[in-house]
Amino acid sequence: MLVGQNSKVLTLNEAAADLFIMPSEEVVGQRWAGLDANATLKRWRTLLNGLQIGNSHAYDTELETGRDYLRPVSVTISKITDANTLITLRDLIIPELRRGERRMLERESGIGSWTYHRVDRSITASATCRALLGLPEGNLAGESIGELLQDKMATEDFLRLAEIASALLKSPGQQSAEFVVESSSQTHLLAFTCESVGNEFNVNHLFGTVRKSEVTNPKGEIGQDKFAELAAFSLQRAKDLIFWTRPDGSVRYANSAVERVLGYSPQEVSTLLVRDFAPRFTEEAKASFWEELRTEKYLELDYEIVNKQGDTIVITSVVNYIRFGKEEFACSISRDITAKRQEEKRQRLIEFTVDQTEEMIIWGKPDGSIYSVNQAFTDQTGYTSADAKKILTSDLYDTSNPAQQVSWEELRSTKVIVRETLLRRKENDGLPVRMKINYLNYEGEELACIYLYDISTEVEKERLLRLSKVALDTAVDCILWLDEDLQIQYANETLRKVLPERLVKNIIGLPLAKVLPTVDLNLIAPGGTQDFTLQKADGSEIQMNLTVAQLKHDGHNYFVLTARDFSIHAQEREELESAYTEIEFMRDRLRDENLTLRQENDTKYNVNNIITVSKKYQKILTQVGQVADVNTTVLITGETGTGKELLARAVHQLSAREDFPLIKVNCAALPESLIESELFGHEKGAFTGAINRKKGRFEMADRGTIFLDEIGELPLDLQSKLLRVLQEDEFTRVGGEETIKVDVRLIAATNRDLQQMVREGKFREDLYYRLNVFPIHNLPLRDRPDDIPVLIEYFTQKYAKRQGKTIRKIGSAGIKRLQNYSFPGNIRELENIIERSVVLCQSDTLSIEFIRPRKAVASGGEVFLSFEEMQRKYIIDALKMTGGRITGPQGAGVLLDLNDRTLLSKIRKLKIEKKEYLV
Numbered sequence: 052m053l054v055g056q057n058s059k060v061l062t063l064n065e066a067a068a069d070l071f072i073m074p075s076e077e078v079v080g081q082r083w084a085g086l087d088a089n090a091t092l093k094r095w096r097t098l099l100n101g102l103q104i105g106n107s108h109a110y111d112t113e114l115e116t117g118r119d120y121l122r123p124v125s126v127t128i129s130k131i132t133d134a135n136t137l138i139t140l141r142d143l144i145i146p147e148l149r150r151g152e153r154r155m156l157e158r159e160s161g162i163g164s165w166t167y168h169r170v171d172r173s174i175t176a177s178a179t180c181r182a183l184l185g186l187p188e189g190n191l192a193g194e195s196i197g198e199l200l201q202d203k204m205a206t207e208d209f210l211r212l213a214e215i216a217s218a219l220l221k222s223p224g225q226q227s228a229e230f231v232v233e234s235s236s237q238t239h240l241l242a243f244t245c246e247s248v249g250n251e252f253n254v255n256h257l258f259g260t261v262r263k264s265e266v267t268n269p270k271g272e273i274g275q276d277k278f279a280e281l282a283a284f285s286l287q288r289a290k291d292l293i294f295w296t297r298p299d300g301s302v303r304y305a306n307s308a309v310e311r312v313l314g315y316s317p318q319e320v321s322t323l324l325v326r327d328f329a330p331r332f333t334e335e336a337k338a339s340f341w342e343e344l345r346t347e348k349y350l351e352l353d354y355e356i357v358n359k360q361g362d363t364i365v366i367t368s369v370v371n372y373i374r375f376g377k378e379e380f381a382c383s384i385s386r387d388i389t390a391k392r393q394e395e396k397r398q399r400l401i402e403f404t405v406d407q408t409e410e411m412i413i414w415g416k417p418d419g420s421i422y423s424v425n426q427a428f429t430d431q432t433g434y435t436s437a438d439a440k441k442i443l444t445s446d447l448y449d450t451s452n453p454a455q456q457v458s459w460e461e462l463r464s465t466k467v468i469v470r471e472t473l474l475r476r477k478e479n480d481g482l483p484v485r486m487k488i489n490y491l492n493y494e495g496e497e498l499a500c501i502y503l504y505d506i507s508t509e510v511e512k513e514r515l516l517r518l519s520k521v522a523l524d525t526a527v528d529c530i531l532w533l534d535e536d537l538q539i540q541y542a543n544e545t546l547r548k549v550l551p552e553r554l555v556k557n558i559i560g561l562p563l564a565k566v567l568p569t570v571d572l573n574l575i576a577p578g579g580t581q582d583f584t585l586q587k588a589d590g591s592e593i594q595m596n597l598t599v600a601q602l603k604h605d606g607h608n609y610f611v612l613t614a615r616d617f618s619i620h621a622q623e624r625e626e627l628e629s630a631y632t633e634i635e636f637m638r639d640r641l642r643d644e645n646l647t648l649r650q651e652n653d654t655k656y657n658v659n660n661i662i663t664v665s666k667k668y669q670k671i672l673t674q675v676g677q678v679a680d681v682n683t684t685v686l687i688t689g690e691t692g693t694g695k696e697l698l699a700r701a702v703h704q705l706s707a708r709e710d711f712p713l714i715k716v717n718c719a720a721l722p723e724s725l726i727e728s729e730l731f732g733h734e735k736g737a738f739t740g741a742i743n744r745k746k747g748r749f750e751m752a753d754r755g756t757i758f759l760d761e762i763g764e765l766p767l768d769l770q771s772k773l774l775r776v777l778q779e780d781e782f783t784r785v786g787g788e789e790t791i792k793v794d795v796r797l798i799a800a801t802n803r804d805l806q807q808m809v810r811e812g813k814f815r816e817d818l819y820y821r822l823n824v825f826p827i828h829n830l831p832l833r834d835r836p837d838d839i840p841v842l843i844e845y846f847t848q849k850y851a852k853r854q855g856k857t858i859r860k861i862g863s864a865g866i867k868r869l870q871n872y873s874f875p876g877n878i879r880e881l882e883n884i885i886e887r888s889v890v891l892c893q894s895d896t897l898s899i900e901f902i903r904p905r906k907a908v909a910s911g912g913e914v915f916l917s918f919e920e921m922q923r924k925y926i927i928d929a930l931k932m933t934g935g936r937i938t939g940p941q942g943a944g945v946l947l948d949l950n951d952r953t954l955l956s957k958i959r960k961l962k963i964e965k966k967e968y969l970v
Contacts, residue, residue: 052064052067052078052137052138052140053135053136053137053138054083054135054136054137054138055134055135055136056099056133056134056135057082058082058083058084058092058095058096058099059080059081059082059083060078060079060080060081060082060083060086061079061135062075062079063075063078063079067140070114070116070122070124070140070142071086071114071115071116071117072116072117072122073116073117077117083095083138085115086114086115087112087113087114087115087126088112088113088114088115088121089112089113090112098128099130099136102128102130102136103130104130104131104132104133105129105130105131106129106130107127107128107129107130108127108128109125109126109127109128110125110126111123111124111125111126111143112124112126114140122142122144123142123143123144124140124141124142124143125140125141125143126138126139126140127139127141157177157178157179157180158179160262161179161262161263162179162260162261162262163176163177163178163179163180163181163182163183163184163260163261163262164176164177164179164180164258164259164260164261165177165180165258165259165260165261166256166257166258167256167257167258168255168256169220169253169254169255169256169257170255174196179261180260180261183232183239183241183261183262183263184199184200184203184232184241184261185199185203185232186199197213200212200232203232203233204230204231204232204233205231205288205290207307207311208230208231211228211230212228212230212243215228215243215245216245216257219245219246219247219254219257220247220254220257221254222247222254223246223247223248223249223254224246224247225244225245225246225247226244226245227242227243227244227245228242228243229241229242229243230243231288239263240263240284241261241262241263242261242262242263243259243260243261244259244260244261245257245258245259246258246259286304286306287306287307288306288307289306289308290308291308291384291385291386292305292306292308292309292312292366292383292384292385292386292387293305293306293308293309293382293383293384293385294306294309294383294385295373295380295381295382295383296325296380296381296383297378297379297380297381298337298341298379300324300325300326300332300337301323301324301325302320302321302323302324302325303380305320305321305323312358312364312387313328313356313358313359314358314359314360315359319359325337328356328357328358329354329355329356329357330355330357331354331355340381341379341381344370344372344381345372345379347372348371348372349369349370349371349372350368350369350370351367351368351369351370352367352368352370353365353366353367353368353388354366354368363389364387364389365387365388365389365392366385366386366387366388366389367385367386367388368383368384368385368386369383369384369385370382370383370384371384405425406425406426406427407426408425408427409427409505410427410502410503410504411424411425411427411428411431411432411474411484411502411503411504411505412424412425412427412428412500412501412502412503413428413439413444413447413499413500413501413503414491414498414499414500414501415444415498415499415501416496416497416498416499417459417497417499419443419444419445420440420443420444421439421440421442421443421444422440422498423436423439424436424439428503431476431482431505432447432474432476432477432482433476433477433478434476434477438477444499444501446475447474447475448472448473448474448475448484448486449472449473449475457470457488459497459499462488462490462499463490463497465490466489466490467487467488467489467490468487468488469485469486469487469488470485470486470488471483471484471485471486471506472484472486474503482505482507483505483506483507483509483510484503484504484505484506485503485504485506486501486502486503486504487501487502487504488500488501488502489501489502523543523544524543524544524545525544525545526543526545527545527615527616528545528613528614528615529542529543529545529546529549529585529595529613529614529615530542530543530545530546530611530612530613530614531543531546531563531611531612531614532602532609532610532611532612533563533575533609533610533612534607534608534609534610535607535608535609536562537562537563537564537572537575537610538560538561538562538563539558539559539560539561539562539563539566540559540560540609541559542555542558542559546614549585549587549588549593550566550587550588551588552588554566563575563612567583567585569583569584569585570583570597571583574599575599575610575612576599576601577599577600577601577610578599578600579598579599580596580597580598580599581596581597582594582595582596582597582617583595583597583614585614593616593617594616594617595614595615595616595617596614596615596617597612597613597614598612598613599611599612600613661694661697661698661701662838662841662842662845663835663838663841664837664838664841665830665835665837665838666837667830667834667835668830668835668838671698671827671828671829671830672701674825674827675698675701675702675705675827676705678702678825678827679701679702679703679705679706680705680706680707682796683824683825684777684796684797684798684799684821684822684824684825685699685702685797685798685799685824685825685826685827686762686799686800686801686805686822686823686824686825686826686827687699687798687799687800687801687826687827687828687829688800688801688802688805688826688827688828688829689800689802689828689829689830689831690802690829690831690875690877691802691876691877691879692832692876692877692878692879692880693829693830693831693832693877693878694829694877694878695760695800695802695829696715696758696760696800698800698827698829699713699715699756699758699798699800700713700758702756702798703755703756703758703796703798706756706796708754708755708756708796711752711753711754711755711756712751712752712755712756713752713755713756713757713758714748714751714752714755714756714757714758715757715758715760716729716730716748716757716758716759716760717760717761718759718760718761718762718763718764718765719760719761719764719966720761723766726765726766726769727769727772727785728741728745728747728785729747729748730747730748730749730769730772730773731747731749731750731772731776731782731783731784731785732744732745732746732747732749732750732784732785732787733745733747733784733785733786733787734784734785734786734787735786736786737784737785737786737787738785738786741785741786744784747782747784749776749782749793749795750791750793752793752795753793753794753795754794754795755795755796756795756796756797756798757795757796757797757798758798758799758800759773759797759798759799759800760799760800760801761800761801761802762799762800762801762805762822763801763802763803763805763808763814767813767814767815770814770815770818771815771818773818774815774817774818774821776793776795777797777818777821777822778821780792780793780794780795781793797822799822805819805822805823806819831874831877832874832877832878832880832881833872833873833874836870839866839869839870839881840866840870842878842881842882843861843866843869843881843885844861846881846882846885846886847861847885847888847889847897850885850886850889850890851889851892854889854890856889856892857895858889858892858895858896858897859895859896860895860896860897861896861897861899862896862897862898862899864899865888865897865898865899866899868899869881869884869899873916875920884899885897885899919961922957922961923961923963925947926943926947926954926957926958926961926963927963927967927968929943929946929947930943930963930968931968932946933946935965935968935969937951937954937955937958938951938954938955939951
């Protein structure tokens with residue numbers, strides 16, 4: 052309606068006339084102050100005078116209607132000209148009625164409503180909607196609503212709600228879904244409906260409803276018909292992985308958490324078998340699992356599952372056995388503990404690293420007590436962890452020195468403090484350490500993390516450097532250090548005292564030619580020497596002798612020049628040269644004498660307990676002397692019992708490696724499964740029973756010698772690894788990755804024909820040639836009969852002394868019998884014979900009566916065997932023919948026409964071993 056300057060109504064529309072409930076012509080001409088029940092002419096004029104053209108003023112008032120009652124309206128007054136004012140009226144009765152009706156409907160139905168305006172991104176929610184969602188009063192921006200709902204909903208539910216809203220904002224449509232919303236007092240399952248409206252270009256408005264999804268009875272309790280639905284809902288919304296499986300491995304049910312973690316859709320989950328996502332459940336494992344579950348009814352276990360993308364997830368499960376009718380189910384309630392396991396592994400790694408570090412670490416409290424220490428601290432101080440907790444940190448170092456004192460106020464302020472002090476160990480000896488203290492606030496508790504670095508080496512180096520400087524400065528000789536450009540980098544005090552002051556003041560960096568102009572620069576080279584004249588500060592000259600050495604440091608070359616007063620020391624030099632000449636003569640003479648002694652030692656009758664007078668055997672000892680001083684691989688062959696190990700020890704003890712260990716390995720005495728571990732060592736956990744890291748024999752023999760006895764018994768697969776060690780001087784422990792370098796000299800021994808084994812494919816040809824660099828064949832005892840009397844005497848005295856007997860003579864008849872005996876067991880057999888004879892001897896004369904003499908058959912040079920030895924050989928041949936079978940119709944007893952018990956008795960009596968007939 053339009054009002055003039057005198058406040059009279061000039062014109063109005065039909066809607067305004069309806070508000071007055073009178074025809075428009077009755078309203079026109081009336082004053083606005085008369086129509087507004089709360090206005091006066093004075094107030095109207097005051098309002099108009101305060102308005103500027105283009106401005107407006109709004110207020111609520113009541114209209115005088117044609118039916119004599121007041122009608123509430125909202126009035127907006129806008130001044131359009133100096134004379135005319137536009138008044139807009141808005142009825143307040145009908146909107147309020149509509150809002151009341153909506154509130155009544157929401158209250159009765161329990162359904163809340165909401166709207167979202169895309170333009171200003173605001174959300175309007177009814178009181179019921181706010182109550183269900185737990186939202187505050189007033190209009191809220193969409194972002195604020197999102198933040199509020201995100202705190203009240205599960206992450207997956209919130210993301211699904213956001214996905215629905217995003218889809219409806221792209222194109223008009225309608226969707227509905229159920230979500231769980233948690234308030235401070237209760238949890239609701241709410242049903243959401245959402246609809247979007249817009250035109251063909253964009254969506255500009257969303258609206259919808261919210262209501263409770265539960266169906267309740269009059270008392271507010273869930274009805275019995277909804278318990279199944281509630282149970283299904285609870286399982287589906289649980290954060291734990293819940294799935295039921297059958298004995299055949301199929302999945303009967305899986306909740307949404309399983310779908311989310313495994314990354315499968317509900318349809319895909321329904322087709323899965325347990326082994327599809329739990330690889331450890333093979334058919335065998337599945338049968339074992341169900342057998343245990345049926346017995347125990349309840350299991351707790353941790354295992355790994357694999358999601359659709361192939362990622363491994365660790366879960367902990369509680370499995371219950373359920374029998375429903377005739378069907379069996381394993382009900383598993385599981386939780387993803389992958390992150391927890393990784394954190395535990397990380398924590399164990401941190402603890403392991405802290406204990407393995409070389410630095411000592413102490414965690415101290417503000418009261419001075421010790422919270423904990425690492426392994427390095429206990430190892431280096433002698434305190435145990437329990438000891439450390441009984442002392443104070445101040446007890447560990449000297450606090451009387453103010454420069455070494457530390458306060459917690461300073462530590463809290465600076466966070467890091469570094470000091471050098473003397474650490475008091477348990478035995479009261481001091482260890483120089485650098486102490487770095489870090490301030491920590493761990494879970495609300497203040498701690499000082501103290502790192503202690505052993506600087507005893509640094510202190511010693513500094514002491515040696517100071518001593519070196521004193522030695523250089525007090526030396527009689529003049530000493531200079533030059534860089535590659537022959538510029539002076541150091542001059543000792545002896546030289547500085549001789550030179551003029553003008554040169555001494557800035558001598559560092561000066562060219563050598565400027566300080567010592569008479570020196571020939573062309574002779575400044577490693578090993579160079581020359582005589583030159585030095586002019587002293589007082590003008591006098593002295594004759595100097597200069598020697599040059601080279602030093603490399605940090606990638607740079609330096610020349611060290613030493614100059615000595617030649618005029619004063621000329622006589623001393625002559626005397627030294629004369630003495631040096633004499634020393635050279637004596638050294639050469641000593642070398643010749645030493646060589647002679649070594650050659651005599653090579654042929655001596657007793658080398659490392661090798662007793663011999665045989666000229667044949669002296670050749671072997673000569674070979675030992677020849678090969679001892681070089682690192683050549685030695686292969687010692689010969690029959691069993693000939694003393695191959697003694698030859699190996701002699702080679703080692705006569706070599707430069709004598710001060711380092713000789714490690715012996717009997718390849719025939721070790722099981723095949725353990726040989727590799729024994730030779731090369733193993734890492735912790737490399738195989739069952741490997742509870743600790745173990746060094747191998749090669750690693751133990753570093754810088755020394757390793758003796759591989761019975762090398763022919765080494766399995767083929769290990770022969771290649773041994774060859775690699777011999778060629779490259781490196782190997783890897785079993786189960787390890789680190790390559791270990793060693794410096795080992797190898798001596799091998801065997802009583803087998805390695806060449807024949809190579810032809811039969813039982814020994815690697817390349818390894819044979821690598822071992823057979825310097826072969827030494829040890830003679831059997833029958834080929835050195837001259838040694839038998841000497842050995843008899845040696846063994847007689849050895850065992851007589853051990854048994855407390857005095858034997859002065861040995862029967863000559865016994866010696867002759869032994870000299871005619873072939874000794875298949877060689878020296879070991881002879882030693883056993885003498886030991887038995889000494890045991891039986893009752894006088895001071897040793898009698899050897901029980902050996903049957905035998906003589907060599909002239910034809911073919913073969914040894915004539917005794918009846919017992921012939922039996923032994925015949926039984927071994929029979930066992931070889933039967934493949935080692937002793938009893939039964941295919942056994943050696945049938946071939947020999949002997950009773951099985953009789954044959955077994957003879958095998959034991961003749962000491963026949965399996966390795967003699969099983970090849």
